[in-house]
Amino acid sequence: MPQTIAVLDFGSQYTQVIARRIRECQVFSKIYHYSTPPEKLRDDGVIGIILSGGPNSVFAPRAPMPDCGIFKLGVPVLGICYGLHLMGHLLGGRVVKGRNREYGHGRLHVSRRGPLFAGLPRRLRVWNSHGDKLTRVPPGFRPIGETENSPYAVLEDRARHFYAIQFHPEVFHTEHGTDIIRNFLVGICRARQDWTTRDFIRQATREIRSAVGDSRVILGLSGGVDSSVAAALLHKAVGRQLTCVFVDNGLLRKGERAAVESLYRRHFRIDLRVVDASVLFLRRLRGVDDPERKRKIIGNTFIEVFERSLKKVGHADFLAQGTLYPDVIESVAIGDNPAALIKSHHNVGGLPARMRLKLIEPLRELFKDEVREVGSALGLPKEVVWRQPFPGPGLGVRVVGPIVPAHLEVLRSADAILQEEMVKSGWYYKVWQSFCVFLPVKSVGVVGDERNYAHVIAIRVVESIDAMTADWTRLPYDLLQKISGRITNEVRGVSRVVFDVSSKPPATIEWE
Ligand code: XMP
Numbered sequence: 255m256p257q258t259i260a261v262l263d264f265g266s267q268y269t270q271v272i273a274r275r276i277r278e279c280q281v282f283s284k285i286y287h288y289s290t291p292p293e294k295l296r297d298d299g300v301i302g303i304i305l306s307g308g309p310n311s312v313f314a315p316r317a318p319m320p321d322c323g324i325f326k327l328g329v330p331v332l333g334i335c336y337g338l339h340l341m342g343h344l345l346g347g348r349v350v351k352g353r354n355r356e357y358g359h360g361r362l363h364v365s366r367r368g369p370l371f372a373g374l375p376r377r378l379r380v381w382n383s384h385g386d387k388l389t390r391v392p393p394g395f396r397p398i399g400e401t402e403n404s405p406y407a408v409l410e411d412r413a414r415h416f417y418a419i420q421f422h423p424e425v426f427h428t429e430h431g432t433d434i435i436r437n438f439l440v441g442i443c444r445a446r447q448d449w450t451t452r453d454f455i456r457q458a459t460r461e462i463r464s465a466v467g468d469s470r471v472i473l474g475l476s477g478g479v480d481s482s483v484a485a486a487l488l489h490k491a492v493g494r495q496l497t498c499v500f501v502d503n504g505l506l507r508k509g510e511r512a513a514v515e516s517l518y519r520r521h522f523r524i525d526l527r528v529v530d531a532s533v534l535f536l537r538r539l540r541g542v543d544d545p546e547r548k549r550k551i552i553g554n555t556f557i558e559v560f561e562r563s564l565k566k567v568g569h570a571d572f573l574a575q576g577t578l579y580p581d582v583i584e585s586v587a588i589g590d591n592p593a594a595l596i597k598s599h600h601n602v603g604g605l606p607a608r609m610r611l612k613l614i615e616p617l618r619e620l621f622k623d624e625v626r627e628v629g630s631a632l633g634l635p636k637e638v639v640w641r642q643p644f645p646g647p648g649l650g651v652r653v654v655g656p657i658v659p660a661h662l663e664v665l666r667s668a669d670a671i672l673q674e675e676m677v678k679s680g681w682y683y684k685v686w687q688s689f690c691v692f693l694p695v696k697s698v699g700v701v702g703d704e705r706n707y708a709h710v711i712a713i714r715v716v717e718s719i720d721a722m723t724a725d726w727t728r729l730p731y732d733l734l735q736k737i738s739g740r741i742t743n744e745v746r747g748v749s750r751v752v753f754d755v756s757s758k759p760p761a762t763i764e765w766e
Contacts, residue, residue, distance in 0.1 A: 259283040260300045264308030272424045279436045280447040292323035302330045302443030305337025312343045330415035330442045338418035339386045347392030355385045360401040369441045378429045380421035451631045462491035469571035475500045477514045480576030483629040497525045504532025505648030508670040531559045543655045545766035552647040573611040642687045651766040655694040665692040667745045668711045686718040691765045699749030708749035724758040
């Protein structure tokens with residue numbers, strides 16, 4: 255049993271971010287429901303407790319309250335935001351309902367560093383998001399930091415190892431936030447910093463094995479980072495009990511299907527079923543030029559094909575998915591009652607419920623960069639682990655207008671050249687996405703002495719953090735020239751290459 259830091263979840267949108275910061279400090283943590291009995295925490299070997307923030311006021315009719323026994327376990331406690339208000343409220347201080355929610359940056363002045371701020375500057379920019387206000391410090395505590403709006407932004411009770419902070423150390427906008435958390439974990443809870451990606455893998459495989467038993471698991475493999483890492487992890491856990499299904503929708507990039515077959519079937523020896531449904535997809539897409547209709551047809555056909563393939567695979571109890579934390583739509587409280595939290599998330603169009611499959615999502619608490627680390631540790635090659643995102647509808651939304659097989663072929667060839675040059679020049683791994691788009695217009699060119707009336711390929715290369723906004727990448731002219739030269743020379747049917755210099759917004763990353 256590893257030393258465990260318990261994060262009690264009071265419904266904060268940042269609870270998973272707290273867990274992530276703890277992992278960054280190489281310490282093991284587990285998220286628990288706020289009402290978890292203290293005995294359970296003790297039995298789990300908990301060496302410290304963090305009370306998360308939350309959307310409620312401690313005065314709300316059904317405000318989530320922990321079992322007060324957690325304060326008697328003799329382990330350090332750190333309350334964050336709502337956690338501070340709870341400690342104030344439950345340990346004899348006074349909390350009042352704030353008139354306005356304080357939201358945004360604040361300036362913290364630390365009057366006494368103590369173990370929580372050891373080695374850190376006394377002035378820090380911090381991120382606030384709270385409604386209630388502490389107006390009287392509970393007995394045993396003393397204030398050690400203040401912001402413009404609160405003289406009690408940080409409290410400590412060194413005798414009992416209780417600490418409370420009003421702001422959010424876990425969010426990126428708080429300076430030295432991870433250092434504050436590390437001080438709590440290492441300096442105060444005396445946690446060992448020995449929790450690594452390999453430990454995560456070991457623990458995840460154990461959990462998968464115990465959940466799955468000797469049942470069979472199906473996974474829809476797209477070849478993208480998330481489903482690839484999920485496949486490798488599940489395979490490590492349950493071996494031949496895992497069957498992966500890869501659907502060739504006819505909208506894949508050059509060599510993609512062969513690469514997937516070679517890696518998973520030959521290298522990993524995974525039971526991989528490749529379903530070639532390209533004819534069906536392309537038939538249904540014939541003549542369709544509206545992007546939304548294309549997406550709907552591709553999405554619905556995928557579900558249909560996948561469902562049919564499951565029947566062929568035979569009985570399975572579990573459907574595995576590479577859902578990541580950012581895919582999990584933030585917790586939404588119904589009214590004021592966090593006990594009624596819904597966590598909805600993307601899945602294959604409601605498939606698990608319809609197929610009566612149990613869902614297994616071993617990556618659902620991880621962030622993208624952590625998933626990449628897990629993938630590398632599992633032996634996935636760099637091209638897979640650092641692959642750029644590729645949309646579900648594939649090249650279908652990169653052939654503008656109706657999809658014609660010959661145009662798809664032109665796009666595939668042009669795109670392969672772009673990718674090759676991006677990788678060779680080292681730019682592939684520096685940008686968010688780089689791809690070609692086929693434009694259904696013709697332009698005049700000249701080849702030798704002959705007039706060449708052919709199509710146009712657009713190059714789209716963008717930088718982004720999360721795809722919500724994006725900026726076009728200033729690729730070197732020499733590189734652009736090389737790509738353009740190779741496409742017009744090597745791909746028949748292209749007379750012109752253009753470079754997309756639109757940012758998002760107002761443009762989107764994909765053209766359709
Ligand atoms: P847009 O074009 O909306 O794209 O700026 C944002 C990001 O999402 C990807 N994308 C999709 N991914 N299914 C997906 O799995 C889709 O239908 C889809 N449409 C866009 C796009 O490649 C970019 O990374």
